[in-house]
Amino acid sequence: MATTRDYYEILGLPKDSSAGDIKKTYRKLALKYHPDRNKEAGAEEKFKEISEAYAVLSDADKRAQYDRFGHAGIDAQYSAEDIFRGADFGGFGDIFEMFFGGGSRRGPMGPRRGSDLQYDLYITFEEAAFGTRKDIDIPRTEICSTCSGTGAKPGTSPKRCPTCSGTGQIRTTRSGLGMQFVSTTTCSTCHGRGQIVESPCPTCSGAGRVRNTRKITVNVPAGADSGMTLRLSGEGNTGEPGAPSGDLYVVVHVMEHRYFKRVDYDVISELPISFSQAALGEDVAIDTLYGKVKMNIPPGTQTNSVFRLRDKGIQHVHGHGKGDQLVRVIIKTPTKLTHEQKELLRQFDGLSGGKKSEGDEKDRTEKSKKNKGFFEKVKDAFEG
Template identity: 50%
Template sequence: MEKRDYYEVLGVSKTASQDEIKKAYRKLSKQFHPDINKEAGADGKFKEISEAYETLSDQEKRANYDQFGHAGPQGFGGGFSGGDGFGFEDIFSSFFGGGGGNRRRDPNAPRKGNDLQYSMTIEFEEAVFGKEKEIEISKDEICDTCDGSGAKAGSTPIKCTTCQGHGQVNITQDTPFGRVQTKRTCPVCEGTGKEIKEKCPTCSGKGRVTKRKKIKVTIPAGVDDGQQLRVSGQGEPGVNGGPAGDLYVVFRVKSDARFERDGDDIYYSLPLTFAQAALGDEVEIPTVQGKVKLKIPSGTQSATKFRLKGKGVKNVHGYGVGDQHVIVKVMTPKKLTEKQKQLLREFAEISGDIPEEQGSSLFDKIRNKIKGE
C-alpha cells in the first residue's frame, strides 16, 4: 500500500514551522492513541502519525524527505521516538503518568509556594462599604528548628542515592509499541534531589510545620458574593528560596431583609396603601446610605418603579456608584370595618363600577341591593 504524504498525514503545509508540526502531532496523537481510541484502524493511524512526525520533526530527515520523498537515501523508518522537544515519550507520559518527556526539572531551582484559599462570610453592609477584618488560617511555615532543611541539628542532607540528585527516576514500561522509558518524581526524595538521613525532630524532615496564623484582610467596598481577593505572599512558603504563594479570599455575602442586590444596583420593595397610591404621598425610604424622602405622585400604580440615583453600591473596581430602584407594591387590606366597606361602596358607585361583593352575608347583599335601587 502506497504511503501517504507526511504533510498530508499531519494536516500541515510543506512550509509549516516546527512548532506547527509539533502541535499537529500532539493533537492527532491524543485523538488516535489506541489506549484512548478503540475504533478499528486507530492503531494504524497512530503509527502513521508517529512515523510522519519522526521524519518532519528532524531538520535533516525533513530536508531529505522534501528532496527524495519516501524512497529517500536514508530509508526512513517508522519509529516512535520524537525529534526535539516533544515526542512519543511526552504523549505516553500524559496518558500513563510521568514527568514531561525530555524536559528535566532542576530539583534545586527556586519554586513558588502553593496558593491557599479561604472562604469568608460577611454581612451585606460590610460588602457595600468594605471593612478590615482579621482571619485565622492554618498554613505551613518554615521550621524554626532546622530553618527548612529538614535535617537534625549538626547534620546536613546528602545527595539522593536513588536519583543521584536529579529528583527524577527512569521508569521502563512494556507497551504494545515496545519498551518505553519515562521519567517520574523520585519516590525517596520526592523530587528534591536530597536525602535526609537524620531528620529534624520538630518537622520530621519535612522542613516545614503547620501553624495557625492571623491575617488582616481588607474587604474592598462593593465586593459581591463569589468574588475573591488575592492577598499576596500569604500562601505556602516557597521551595529552595522561591517566593511564597498567595492567599485567595472568597467572599460569601449574607442576604439582607430589606434590600436585594443586582451588581451595583439595589432593589427595595415599597408597600403603599390604596389611599397613598391614589392620592399621592411623601414617604421615607431606607437606603444603604441612610433614609431619604420620596414623593409618590397621585395615581401611582402597583409595580411602578422609582430610581434613586447614586444610592446603590460603589463599584468594586472604581467605576462609579449604582442606583437604588424602589418598586411600589399597593397593599390591599384583608380586614375592613363596616364603615370602610360602606365608603368603598360609595366610591365604587360614584365610579360607576359596583362590584359583586364576595364574602358578605346574604343579609348584607340584600341590604346593599335595596340601597342601590
C-alpha cells in the same frame, strides 16, 4: 506593568464582540505590531498591550471577571503571569517567554512551589457595598521555626547528600547510535533536596515544614460582589526549600439582605404602601444604604411603579460612580376590613361610580367638599 486602558478599546472592539471577532482582531493587530516585524518605537509596548487585552478577553472566565469588575477584578485574581497563562496566541511565538523570560518556568527537577489555597469568605450586603477588612484563619503549611526549614535537630546540620553530591539530581549518560544521551532524574536518596538529615528536628520530624493556622487580613474592596476572587500572593502553602509559597484565593460570597437586592450596581427595594397613600400621594421615608431619605409618592401611583433614587446604589468597584436605588411600589390591598372601612369603601364606590348628578355649580362645590372630608376619613381608617 499591566495596562490601565480598557481592553475593548485597545482592540477597538465593542463589548459584545464574539470570541471569533476577538481572535480575528488580535491576529490582525499582532501581525502589525509584532516586534520581529515592526521596529518602530513603541511597537513592542503596543504588542504587549494587545496581547494582554487578548489574553483576558479570549478566556471566558477572565472576560466575565473583567466585564463585571474591570481591571480591579483582574488584578485581584490574577498575577501578571497568570493573565497571560493559558491564552492561545496562535503563531506568535511564546509570548509568555517573551514577557517573563525563561526563568519563570521551573523544570520538573527543581524544588516544588507551594500549593494554592482557596477560602470562601461570606460577607454582608453592606460589607460588600462599602468594603471591609476581615481577619480569617487559614490552616496551611509553613516553614518550621524550630529548624528554619532545614529539618535538622537544632545543634546539628543536614549533611550533603553523598549520592548526588548535593545537586539533587542524578545524571546518567548513555551511548548509542554514535551519540551520547544524557538524562537527569531526581536523586532518590535526598528527594532532590541535595541534603540528608541524620538527626531530624523534633518539631517537624525532619520535614522542615509544619501545619499552622495563620490569621490573615483580607481587604475586600467597596463594590465587591459574589464571585469576586481576591488573590493574596504568597499566602498559600509554603514551597520546598528554595521554591516560593503558593497563593491564597479568597472567593467572596455576599449574603442576602432583608430588604435590598442587587442588580449590577443598582439596589432594588420594595415599598409596600396603602391604597389611600397611592391614590392621594404622600412623602415617605425610604431606607437606603446611606440612611433614610424622603421620597414623594405622587397621587395616582399604580402598583409596580418604580422610582429611581440617584446615586443611592453601590460604589463601582473600579472607583468611579455609583449605581442607583430602584424602589418598586407595591400597593397593599386590605384583606380584613372593619365595619367602618367597608362602609367607607361603599361610599367611595358611590362617589366614583359615576352616579351622574345633574347638579349646577353649587352642587359640584358641595360634592368636592364632601369628597375632601371623605378622603380624610379614608386616610384615618386605612393608615392607622
